[in-house]
Amino acid sequence: MSLDDAIETVLQKVLRRIRPTEEERAFVEGLMRELEEIARETIEDLGLDVKPYFVGSLAKDTYLAGDHDVDLFLAFPLDTPLEELREEGLRLGKAIAERLDSHEVAYAEHPYVRATYRGVKVDLVPCYDVESWRDVRTAVDRSILHTKWVNEHLNGRNDDVRLLKRFLKGINAYGSEVYVRGFSGYLAEILVIKYGSFLKVLENSDFILRQKVIDPAGWLRREPEPAMKTVKRETEEDKPLIVIDPVDPRRNVAANLSWEKYGRFYFKAHQFLENPSEEFFFPETRKSGSYLAELRRKGTHLVTLVFKVQELVDDLLLPQLERSARGFERALSREGFNVLGWNVGRSSGKAFIMLEVDRRERERVKIKPGPEFFTERGWDFYRKNGKVWLIGKRLYAEKRVKESILEVIEELLKKNAVALGKGIRENVKRAEIVLDYVPKELEDEAYLFLAREKWSLKEQ
Numbered sequence: 001m002s003l004d005d006a007i008e009t010v011l012q013k014v015l016r017r018i019r020p021t022e023e024e025r026a027f028v029e030g031l032m033r034e035l036e037e038i039a040r041e042t043i044e045d046l047g048l049d050v051k052p053y054f055v056g057s058l059a060k061d062t063y064l065a066g067d068h069d070v071d072l073f074l075a076f077p078l079d080t081p082l083e084e085l086r087e088e089g090l091r092l093g094k095a096i097a098e099r100l101d102s103h104e105v106a107y108a109e110h111p112y113v114r115a116t117y118r119g120v121k122v123d124l125v126p127c128y129d130v131e132s133w134r135d136v137r138t139a140v141d142r143s144i145l146h147t148k149w150v151n152e153h154l155n156g157r158n159d160d161v162r163l164l165k166r167f168l169k170g171i172n173a174y175g176s177e178v179y180v181r182g183f184s185g186y187l188a189e190i191l192v193i194k195y196g197s198f199l200k201v202l203e204n205s206d207f208i209l210r211q212k213v214i215d216p217a218g219w220l221r222r223e224p225e226p227a228m229k230t231v232k233r234e235t236e237e238d239k240p241l242i243v244i245d246p247v248d249p250r251r252n253v254a255a256n257l258s259w260e261k262y263g264r265f266y267f268k269a270h271q272f273l274e275n276p277s278e279e280f281f282f283p284e285t286r287k288s289g290s291y292l293a294e295l296r297r298k299g300t301h302l303v304t305l306v307f308k309v310q311e312l313v314d315d316l317l318l319p320q321l322e323r324s325a326r327g328f329e330r331a332l333s334r335e336g337f338n339v340l341g342w343n344v345g346r347s348s349g350k351a352f353i354m355l356e357v358d359r360r361e362r363e364r365v366k367i368k369p370g371p372e373f374f375t376e377r378g379w380d381f382y383r384k385n386g387k388v389w390l391i392g393k394r395l396y397a398e399k400r401v402k403e404s405i406l407e408v409i410e411e412l413l414k415k416n417a418v419a420l421g422k423g424i425r426e427n428v429k430r431a432e433i434v435l436d437y438v439p440k441e442l443e444d445e446a447y448l449f450l451a452r453e454k455w456s457l458k459e460q
């Protein structure tokens with residue numbers, strides 16, 4: 001079988017798993033019709049002038065089978081004051097959600113309602129009814145424009161988007177959340193539109209990087225108007241990619257994409273094209289092994305801090321954990337410990353920070369004052385210590401003391417000498433700190449970290 005055929009076979013197999021079936025489609029469409037009806041009725045009952053819009057991958061038909069969360073946006077007229085949009089938006093969201101199965105309020109730039117209906121998550125998000133980027137006032141306003149732009153330009157390549165999204169998920173590079181810094185769904189859509197297909201996007205993984213600026217709507221070729229500041233290239237120069245949002249020249253769609261995640265895409269794209277397999281899309285469950293054996297193999301040590309955190313969502317918690325881990329890295333290196341790597345996360349209600357270090361204790365020389373030299377105790381001191389000297393009539397000696405890294409960390413925390421994430425400072429200070437041992441539920445995590453399995457670019 002030729003390589004092209006092999007690739008095609010794999011893609012067909014993957015598509016069978018990620019393309020929604022007719023039943024799922026019918027269910028989703030029925031759900032959307034019902035929700036729209038409920039929304040319209042509620043809007044009328046409340047006497048509001050609001051338009052409901054579906055956005056996100058459902059509205060673009062780029063959702064993966066089994067993954068069909070609904071984004072229902074409630075678009076207020078542009079002349080609505082921001083305060084009113086927040087209040088009325090929340091009130092409307094709650095009124096709609098009352099007629100669904102369950103709901104809670106979630107907090108982003110503005111509060112919005114998260115409901116469930118027939119087992120599906122439904123976000124009810126207030127926004128402005130914008131027609132162009134000039135009208136955009138809140139972070140979510142562009143979504144309506146994105147949906148429209150993608151639907152106008154995708155030309156039936158919906159399955160290519162599905163393949164790319166699944167590939168990115170499989171290689172652990174999907175999601176634009178701050179703690180992922182990978183590819184967003186919208187970025188995947190733009191790449192497919194720009195390069196023509198899933199395979200073309202993969203084939204262009206080098207070129208995309210060299211091209212650096214992708215401008216699908218041709219903003220840079222247009223006559224600039226005063227309000228149209230395009231994405232600043234200088235300030236984004238250390239980003240792998242600048243994708244000027246086709247619906248808003250001021251925004252880089254790839255602003256959250258990190259070098260690490262682009263790098264994963266780059267290597268995995270090359271590997272897939274040479275050696276295609278379903279594994280890239282659906283990796284086997286991660287390897288496991290003994291973290292203790294890994295510590296012995298490497299001759300390094302593992303410090304783990306485990307502590308309770310309140311109801312912080314991942315979006316807030318993970319960046320704070322990362323900041324704290326970097327704080328430990330700096331503080332410990334000032335104290336003579338080399339931090340080879342760190343890993344943070346959350347597991348069964350607790351947060352953890354893992355630090356891999358080169359030693360478990362440090363030796364320091366302390367100066368020990370002794371007694372006067374011409375006494376009994378003076379002779380004792382003289383015999384017991386290696387290096388001794390006099391200052392005046394008093395003996396002094398050098399003393400080597402060992403301090404364990406745990407003592408050093410406790411000392412640093414007591415002195416507030418570690419830069420910690422603001423919202424979790426007190427929690428970290430009360431952490432349980434363990435050395436070369438982790439609680440049962442973190443054993444796998446510790447192995448994956450120490451073996452760098454979590455980040456590995458190559459299968460071995």
Ligand SMILES: Nc1ccn([C@@H]2O[C@H](COP(=O)(O)OP(=O)(O)OP(=O)(O)O)[C@@H](O)[C@H]2O)c(=O)n1
Binds near residue numbers: 055056071143
């Ligand atoms: N970094 C991001 C994240 C989201 N969005 C907007 O929010 C919408 C919904 O976001 P999300 O659910 O993350 O993406 P989907 O396209 O729905 O993809 P998925 O299948 O992963 O849900 C996107 O269409 C896009 O307009 C965005 O512009 N930039």
Ligand SMILES: [Mg+2]
Binds near residue numbers: 056057071
């Ligand atoms: Mg979505």
